[in-house]
Amino acid sequence: MAAFMNNEDVTLSESAPRALTWKRLDGIDLLRGLSIFFVLMNHINIRLLGADVPYTELLPAQLVHILVWNAQLGVQMFFAISGFLITSITIRRWGSLPRVSLRGFYLFRFARIAPLLFLLLAVLCTLHFADVHHYRVTSETGGLGRALLAALTLHLNELEIHRGYLPGNWDILWSLSIEEMFYLFFPLACFLLAGKRFFGRGIVFPTLLLIFVILGPFGRTLFAHGNEIAEDYSYLGGMEGISWGCLTALVVSSRRFSRRAISALGIAGTVVLSASLIFSWQAYTGWLGKTGLNFSLLSVGTCMFIAATTQMEWRSPRVLGPLVRMGRYSYEIYLTHMFVVFTLFDLFLHAGKPMRGVPILFVFAILFAALLGAGVANLYSEPANRFLRRRTSSGALRQCQLHQPASSPQTSHITSLRAQRLHGIRRSSSTCWENAGDRGASAERKN
Numbered sequence: 001m002a003a004f005m006n007n008e009d010v011t012l013s014e015s016a017p018r019a020l021t022w023k024r025l026d027g028i029d030l031l032r033g034l035s036i037f038f039v040l041m042n043h044i045n046i047r048l049l050g051a052d053v054p055y056t057e058l059l060p061a062q063l064v065h066i067l068v069w070n071a072q073l074g075v076q077m078f079f080a081i082s083g084f085l086i087t088s089i090t091i092r093r094w095g096s097l098p099r100v101s102l103r104g105f106y107l108f109r110f111a112r113i114a115p116l117l118f119l120l121l122a123v124l125c126t127l128h129f130a131d132v133h134h135y136r137v138t139s140e141t142g143g144l145g146r147a148l149l150a151a152l153t154l155h156l157n158e159l160e161i162h163r164g165y166l167p168g169n170w171d172i173l174w175s176l177s178i179e180e181m182f183y184l185f186f187p188l189a190c191f192l193l194a195g196k197r198f199f200g201r202g203i204v205f206p207t208l209l210l211i212f213v214i215l216g217p218f219g220r221t222l223f224a225h226g227n228e229i230a231e232d233y234s235y236l237g238g239m240e241g242i243s244w245g246c247l248t249a250l251v252v253s254s255r256r257f258s259r260r261a262i263s264a265l266g267i268a269g270t271v272v273l274s275a276s277l278i279f280s281w282q283a284y285t286g287w288l289g290k291t292g293l294n295f296s297l298l299s300v301g302t303c304m305f306i307a308a309t310t311q312m313e314w315r316s317p318r319v320l321g322p323l324v325r326m327g328r329y330s331y332e333i334y335l336t337h338m339f340v341v342f343t344l345f346d347l348f349l350h351a352g353k354p355m356r357g358v359p360i361l362f363v364f365a366i367l368f369a370a371l372l373g374a375g376v377a378n379l380y381s382e383p384a385n386r387f388l389r390r391r392t393s394s395g396a397l398r399q400c401q402l403h404q405p406a407s408s409p410q411t412s413h414i415t416s417l418r419a420q421r422l423h424g425i426r427r428s429s430s431t432c433w434e435n436a437g438d439r440g441a442s443a444e445r446k447n
Contacts, residue, residue: 024328026316027309028081031302032327035074040337040366042071043168047345048358055358065281072232073280075175076241076295078330080302082179083245084252086186091253097205098195105187107392112331113180115384116376120335121151124169134167134342141166154180157233165229169338178238206250209243216240217292237292241299248303252310262312269304276301326370332381333373340369 045068048055056064087097094100127135128144137144141163147170150156156166157174165171189208196204219236231237257265276283276298283294308314316324326333344365348357 025310025313026324027306027314028085029324029327030316030320031077031081031305032330033323033325034327035077036326036330036333036337037323037366038070038074039334040341040369041068041362043338043341044345044362044365045069047341048361051345051349051353053353053355053358055355062278062281066278070277070280073277073295073298076238076298077302078175079178079238079241080245080248080299081306082182083242083247084249084303084306085245086183087246087249088253090187090190091249096194097190100187100190102187102191106183108389109183111385111388111392113176113183115388116332116335116381117151117176119380120169121148135169137166137170140164150177154184157235161227161230161233168342172334172338174233175238178233178235178242181235182239182242206247209246212236212239212243213247213296216243217296220292220295221290237295240296241302244296244299244303245306248307252307257307257311262308265304266308266312266314269301269306269308272297272301273305274301322370326373329370329373329377331373332377333369336372336376337365337369340372341365344368 056068090097090100090105093104124135125144125148128137137147141147142150142159146159146163147156147166150159151170151173154177156170156177158177160166160171160174189205193208194202194205196202215236216239219234219240220231223236224230224234276294280294283289283297288294288297344361348354348361351357
């Protein structure tokens, strides 16, 4: 799941006449939309196969693998996006990683994650006690109390590794456990290590990230000991993607690439990312999959695409608009989509499992999941996010504003340069990113 929680990414523009202007990063929203699409397709596919619906028999095998078996790669893309956004946000808010406010960081993340997560857990517990099909947590996996404890203490992935898969609405929280573990230790690592220098260079924090990058493939292979769930759900496997994103943010926030370099980076990233998704089955069954490097290659392609589209402030064509809009509500869609999948699948079963109804099931599940996620975001999670920030983190927000250069029609360029010199930020890092969980400039300024 990962970057699902990072529902706001915006870029700071120096050309603003009176105030900071904010624009969404379509490249990141597109990747998140594509990722949540793969997750949805996979979860529908699993239910169909479990009900012995042979809908794939007349379809090309390659097309089937692309459309319905890329969910895990989609989650890895989310992890890379998350690492990039959280690192970029931290640099923008506090000027540099060592100056991060632990209290402020945790408050921001809590306000974004907790409202919807706690509501989801409350609903799932209610459905379990009501003995509703699809939502009962069996004793074989530890029971409801064990699942709830694991979800609240960031190790639901480990519970599933040792006890087996939980019901669908619980199972999706495995990636949230990895994401929250990253949130727990990232500001501590920034505070303690990001400012440390070795031989005159600030390489301690990047070295830590590189260690996770190296360990990632081992987490999916050697350290999994043949456990198929561990191969997908391990902390190390997820942290590799997050670390790639963090490293990308450190590079992109410290220098501005030339147009030629941006074009080359964007083309290469698109090719690597596309090839990883199109030929995922061949990679999985070949030496890349056996060594765990297929996910590493995907992470590299994802980060190259992010770096290029961020620096060029790429705007998506209209044809990709639906995916981009899904990406903007990825967290809400991810946490709520299984309600839609189970409901529509039950209707499909009651209708007698008609083969002509399979395409309709896919289309309506994606459509209603997107609508539900958008509704939950606008009516609940975003208002709750803003409310919690106003009530608990006004001091942290004021501290963040100290690192935002003022601008006016006459002095925007000069004051921006002065602010960057004051805080040790290079001129080339004027493009930076936000992902606070509110939408647009007005929401950010209100907070």
